[in-house]
Amino acid sequence: MKPHRELSIFRKYLEKRGLKLTAERQALFDELFARHEHFEADELLVRLRTKHKKISRATIYRTLDLLVDSGIVGRVRIGESGYRYERLRAGEHHDHLICNECGRVIEFFEPAIENLQDEVCEKYGFLAISHSHQLRGICRQCRPRVTSREASAAAAAVPGRLRILPTA
Amino acid sequence: MKPHRELSIFRKYLEKRGLKLTAERQALFDELFARHEHFEADELLVRLRTKHKKISRATIYRTLDLLVDSGIVGRVRIGESGYRYERLRAGEHHDHLICNECGRVIEFFEPAIENLQDEVCEKYGFLAISHSHQLRGICRQCRPRVTSREASAAAAAVPGRLRILPTA
DNA sequence: ACGCGAGTTGAGACTGAGTCGCAATCGCAT
């Protein structure tokens, strides 16, 4: 929870491979821990540019790579284009519900699903390293607005398909 | 199974909205049903360019959009960049195991997971429209080659993280 | 069979996200 913990992880990570904790990396790290939501790389760039000092796009991406690699930050392909990043609480993990209307991202964790995943892997002799599991649809807040109209139209468009189908 | 079935679905889909079944759309459709694997848009372009007639990149994408929209083809974000497409057997659905080594894509379907998904949605008042669920790792064939070395190194790189974590 | 207009196509310009190369600069162990 306390930023210190992850900072020291990051610091150690850098040290271990002879990298430096520069002002830019610090700034990025701080900005990242100033909030908790999911974010995109360019978003971070803007945030840093406006309030703090200048930092180049390349550096953002490079630093984000380090953070992802160190396990502090997660990189997810959520929408149609680009990546989204999110802080990872140590040891924790969750999947996503993504609203097509408002873009809201809801995190969920279902142990039973995780277990079943493991079973699937075993069945195929597959050694899982990471996974991504996302459901797209309409969130509680947006449902009233959308109601019958679009949603049912979408469902009707694909005859015989009642089940959730893969996308994103 | 027989292409006819999906062709008529596609035809109906087009008709319904006053679109035409042009030679290009046909060619693409045929090429698509000539095989069964997952494929990328540009791959299709090459295939068509070499054996069949010329067809523009724009048309490939446009037609693929139609096919996806009609429910015949699925669009998935599987790797690091771009989309992958796959034929959808009517009513069927599956998720993916993706090998980081050889790129192989294994399809799986686990009803219990699907049910749990529904439960999660209910819990959050979320109306799911589509979902994507992918596990990345090393497939059975590649495991011998990779063994301890990389895999265990990767696991060790993130201390305290034994569980599968989100990515892709 | 013919004509016409909506629908479609190809070429290439364009976009957005992310990456790369490189010269200038910085951080830190000595």
Next chain:
DNA sequence: ATGCGATTGCGACTCAGTCTCAACTCGCGT
């Protein structure tokens, strides 16, 4: 202070996908 590897910013670049638009088709109505 010195030196050298690590780092930065810039801008050029790539790649996938989208858009524009003039030229061309399809297929319905006659």
